[in-house]
Amino acid sequence: MLRIDFNKLRFLICDDNPHMRRILRTLLHSFGAREVYEAEDGATALEMFSHSAPDILIVDWAMPIFDGLELTQIIRQPDAIGNPFVPIIMLTGHSEKRRVMVARDAGVTEFLAKPISAKALYQRILSVVAHPRPFIRTKNYFGPDRRRNTTTAYIGPERRIGGKADVMPQSALIDKARVTS
Amino acid sequence: MAKQKPGELKVETFAEHQVITQPNPLRRAVRRVDDNDIDDAVARAEQALAELSGEFTDWMATECDRLAAALAAVTKDGFTDVTRQELFRAAHDIKGDAATFGYPAAAAAADSLCRLLEHAPDVAGIPRDLIAFHINAVQAIVREHAKIDRLGTAGELSRKLRGMADKFLIEANRDRPEHLEAILAPSIVPTA
Numbered sequence: 001m002l003r004i005d006f007n008k009l010r011f012l013i014c015d016d017n018p019h020m021r022r023i024l025r026t027l028l029h030s031f032g033a034r035e036v037y038e039a040e041d042g043a044t045a046l047e048m049f050s051h052s053a054p055d056i057l058i059v060d061w062a063m064p065i066f067d068g069l070e071l072t073q074i075i076r077q078p079d080a081i082g083n084p085f086v087p088i089i090m091l092t093g094h095s096e097k098r099r100v101m102v103a104r105d106a107g108v109t110e111f112l113a114k115p116i117s118a119k120a121l122y123q124r125i126l127s128v129v130a131h132p133r134p135f136i137r138t139k140n141y142f143g144p145d146r147r148r149n150t151t152t153a154y155i156g157p158e159r160r161i162g163g164k165a166d167v168m169p170q171s172a173l174i175d176k177a178r179v180t181s
Numbered sequence: 182m183a184k185q186k187p188g189e190l191k192v193e194t195f196a197e198h199q200v201i202t203q204p205n206p207l208r209r210a211v212r213r214v215d216d217n218d219i220d221d222a223v224a225r226a227e228q229a230l231a232e233l234s235g236e237f238t239d240w241m242a243t244e245c246d247r248l249a250a251a252l253a254a255v256t257k258d259g260f261t262d263v264t265r266q267e268l269f270r271a272a273h274d275i276k277g278d279a280a281t282f283g284y285p286a287a288a289a290a291a292d293s294l295c296r297l298l299e300h301a302p303d304v305a306g307i308p309r310d311l312i313a314f315h316i317n318a319v320q321a322i323v324r325e326h327a328k329i330d331r332l333g334t335a336g337e338l339s340r341k342l343r344g345m346a347d348k349f350l351i352e353a354n355r356d357r358p359e360h361l362e363a364i365l366a367p368s369i370v371p372t373a
Contacts, residue, residue: 001213001214001215001216001218002211002212002213002214003211003212003213003214003218003220003222004210004211004222005209005210005211005212006210006222008209008210009207009210016270017274017277017278019240019243019244019274019278019282020274020277020278022233023230023233023278023281026226026229026230026233027226027229027230029229030222030225030226030228030229030230031222031225031226032222055206055207055210056207062269062270062273085203085206087207092277093273093274093276093277093292093295096363096364096366097363097366097367098363098366114276114277114278114280114281115277115278115279115280115281115285115288116281118223118226118227118230119223119227121226122222122223122226128207129207129210129211130211132203132205132207134200134201134202135200135201135202135203136198136199136200136201137198137199137201138197138198138199139197145200
């Protein structure tokens with residue numbers, strides 16, 4: 001069984017609602033996290049992201065100045081000064097299909113719809129820590145692999161072409177974790 | 182902490198894309214434990230949340246006050262970018278956190294208000310009474326929580342509001358079928 005040592009992870013929470021920040025902080029501390037930073041808007045979050053180099057971001061969508069989507073797009077610049085590969089969990093009240101697709105295309109790693117639960121949050125964190133997906137760079141996208149499986153039947157827009165690209169093996173990082181444990 | 186050096190990345194280039202794989206920088210935080218390990222982080226967090234729940238009533242009251250203030254601003258100044266955004270944010274926050282605070286019916290009513298504000302082609306065209314009904318409902322559900330929840334009234338109230346809101350949105354978007362389809366599509370987000 002895999003376990004996360006939360007005390008080895010640094011989190012940045014970005015949510016303009018102080019109640020939600022308090023809930024998130026409570027959950028993360030209960031999981032065992034010690035380093036939890038908070039920002040109440042996108043601009044502050046970006047500044048803290050640069051200075052505190054968090055391992056995982058938990059961002060709300062709707063925030064003042066610039067929102068969680070814009071924050072994600074700024075971070076997901078391949079040549080950015082910060083870490084463009086950082087896992088971003090979007091925790092939001094928006095749950096419509098259109099919103100989920102937009103968030104995915106901005107480079108969000110995991111999507112978690114409110115209301116929040118301890119179990120759902122833990123599972124998303126476990127997912128990004130133990131099963132990170134490779135990144136894909138195209139002419140108009142840089143972010144985690146948007147494919148969740150290796151089907152060859154996809155015929156929609158932006159399908160990959162050329163050689164082995166039609167079936168992309170996922171990086172078995174969980175096996176690496178087993179080796180090192 | 183997790184900043185990547187270019188040399189650590191494995192880049193495979195294909196016809197129209199690159200696949201970039203990096204050694205998992207968070208691997209240090211994953212360890213294997215015995216299946217009999219009884220430490221349950223989720224149960225611990227749920228317990229902590231339960232201990233925090235004593236504050237939820239006050240938090241919910243604060244959220245309701247904010248919603249009422251946002252409506253008052255709309256009444257006073259009409260729909261401007263600022264007043265519309267604040268009313269939407271206030272409703273959106275209740276939609277997101279009221280269920281966690283123990284008021285799922287208030288979350289549903291707030292969700293319905295969010296849909297109105299987001300999907301009406303012109304917010305000024307939304308009947309003010311319909312907006313007020315939603316806000317009054319949220320306040321009543323919170324205020325009378327202990328009384329009306331026992332009767333299931335809160336849930337019924339939210340469902341009726343959603344029906345009224347959807348009826349308005351269907352009519353208001355009758356010339357935008359693609360938009361309407363997106364509005365009425367169910368959520369695809371797993372919540373657990």
